[in-house]
Amino acid sequence: MKVLVIEDDKATADYVGGGLREEGHELDHAPDGPTGLELACSRPYDVLVVDRMLPRLDGLSLVRALRSAGQTVPILFLTSVGGIDDRVEGLEAGADDYLLKPFAFSELMARLNALMRRAPTRREETALVVGDLRMNLLARTVTRAGVAIELQPREFRLLEYLMRNRGRVMTRTMLLERVWEFHFDPKTNVVETHVSRLRAKIDRPFASEMIRTVRGSGYVLDA
Incomplete structure (x- = not known):
């Protein structure tokens, strides 16, 4: 599984990245919204893990931009913004799942695996x-x-x-x-x-x- 983590908090990014690599997965990291959007549009990923509170381009705007561009890659919001209205807003923006911080890595991994099981066929590499x-x-x-x-x-x-x-x-x-x-x-x-x-x-x-x-x-x- 190839994962793009779009997260500005270095400790969280290192924790998620270290766990994914230990599980044998590939990982790219973007520390802000514009970098994440550029990577997501230019490289094939199996799943995206996105924080909502990102510098320069927030997570909601990023997800909306990806969906408007026709990107179907599964997206999981990993965020501390956790009210019911916030979760509904995130899912309606185009995310496929929503996980609150603090979180257990085992639950994150289980949710990513679940997204992969029901994900559409990955876009064809050229x-x-x-x-x-x-x-x-x-x-x-x-x-x-x-x-x-x-x-x-x-x-x-x-x-x-x-x-x-x-x-x-x-x-x-x-x-x-x-x-x-x-x-x-x-x-x-x-x-x-x-x-x-x-x-x-x-x-x-x-x-x-x-x-x-x-x-x-x-x-x-x-x-």
Whole structure:
């Protein structure tokens, strides 16, 4: 789950962010309304956690702006503004849930999971970007530092999977299952061969390598 926390109180943001990361989720943090609005409009998130009392653009105005722009991402208000009228106002502005401070992280996590279970399909990504490596998922093109890179279909699929999991070690078994749809070991070096071909195209012509072998574990791609 990828979460955007829009919260000006550093202690709260650190508490929520630390708990989410411990649960294995990705997190971005915005300390004010305009920054949160820009991030929410420019990057794909699974859920937003928004404070109502934000600098420069309050949470209600932010949520209304997102809904007016057609954003359907689930939104949870996390706030100390807790009167019945306040909660009704927040939900009518477009939020999906409302949690009062102080709160237990376990309840926050349960509410986020509930939002994810009933959330509409996440908006389709059109591009993946890692450092200077860019993949256009609609045009099926890849560039690095602005240079076009020609990939075979299986190489493209392998790179897409590595980019979607940037910074994480992908084992040989994971790659066989997700890229080749093998649920058994074919006893070949098909993974190693394709990784080598991919490196020859996106690493060797450039100044730095992005695909790294983690000995005994698998492969990781990162800038």
